[in-house]
Amino acid sequence: MARYIGIDAGTSMVKAAAFDERGQVLRVESRPVALSLQSGRAEQDMDEVYGAVTAVLSALAAAVEGPFALIGLTGQGDGVWLVDESGRPVRAAVSWMDGRAGELVDAWQSAGVVERVFRRSGSAMFPGCPGPVLAWLDQHEPAVLDTAAAAVYCKDMVFQRLTGIRATDVSDASMPFLDPRTRTYDDEVLRELGLAHRRGLLPPVSDPIAVGTLGADSPLAGTPVTGGPYDLPACALGAGVTEAGDGLLIVGTCLASLVSVREVDLAGEPAGLHISTDRPGHWLRAMPAMVGTAALDWVLRTTGVSHSEVDGLLDATPPGSRGVRVLPYFAPSGERAPFVEPRLRAELTGVSLETTTADLVRATCEGIGFAARHCLEAAGLTGSLAICGGGTRSPAWMRLFAEVLGRPLRIVEGEVGARGAVLASAARQGVALDVAAWTAPTAVVEPDPARAEFYTKAYDDHLQRLAAARDRARAT
Structure with a gap:
């Protein structure tokens, strides 16, 4: 019986998952990778990331009996990964979380460049996307x-280091250089950014x-492998989001809404992509809002609470968190969806000496939920909604x-990005899989x-507070 492998090279973790013909996970191997955060800059060691990929692939090959029909590869998007002819790094990778190009994006917004690029590419730039990062490197390095x-x-x-082939795909190229109608690079966008x-x-x-x-040199030498799509569209495939109007919410490090x-x-x-x-x-x-579970992680670290306590804390305080409010814009590079505001920062209000840890945790989760609603409405959600990511481990x-x-909510658990990478690989190579079985939800919530009526009113309050915070950010 054939086996299939999906590899997902994420921001903080690299995973490889083996699936059977029905899409059931047989085994997952994972390795953490470091993200260097300092003074608004976020970088990663490419050799460490590639070493983690080869390690999880070797471990999976040793633990799961083959044969393996194919391998699908996906990974984090955006940022800039500068390589030489052989795919080796010429400097550390600049992550999508990097904020060094924030002032450049501010200047482009004021000059109308961000809007003109959006009108051609359908993608609004933020500091960590390739356009601003490349322009910053062109000026400084x-x-x-x-x-x-x-x-x-x-x-x-x-992909290049595994196969020797240098290529990207239309999903990664979408941000921001691709014309989505012709599916080719737009030279006018490059001129607008000073990168011709x-x-x-x-x-x-x-x-x-x-x-x-x-x-x-691989334990699975000769196995066909595909490069792409990147993690957001791979998750959409893995969650079965293909019909017009249907959406996906990924509650991971990044809070990504897709329709x-x-x-x-x-x-x-001009927002999103x-x-x-x-x-x-x-x-x-x-x-794709900049911060999802990372915002909750910060609150948990600050309060000394473990992830295993979250469900109990969410049940320990009522909707509205007894007046505590959180605007969850924790990223050092500001926000990119459903608006671009490089200087926006998180705000915590309504706190008193009577505030409990449960209030803080619930207010953070509510704030992240409001941000997700804002993004999904802006993206045009009209159909069903699937949800995946690390946040799904918390039923509350x-x-x-x-x-x-x-x-x-259609809950889709497991290695959704790796699953989508396999489905993309199978479709590319003409391998017939039962897509409905591979993408079936594990639960519906x-x-x-x-409570939904309560939160509709609370969401209006969130939007008002957000508008005021954006005004303050722009005045900084």
């Missing part, structure tokens, strides 16, 4: 760019996704999400009507 062969993305670096002279650094776009084979669409709307507010997929005529309208938080969003 031009010699490094001169020595680089390509500015790729995480999965592309891994760096066009040669952009990797070739493989459409559909590239296929290679693992090299002779399947059949047209590109370049007329709205349109992710091209392997299916022409189909896009994902994405509103899932109930809270259903109430804040005012709709049922219904909202409590009374």
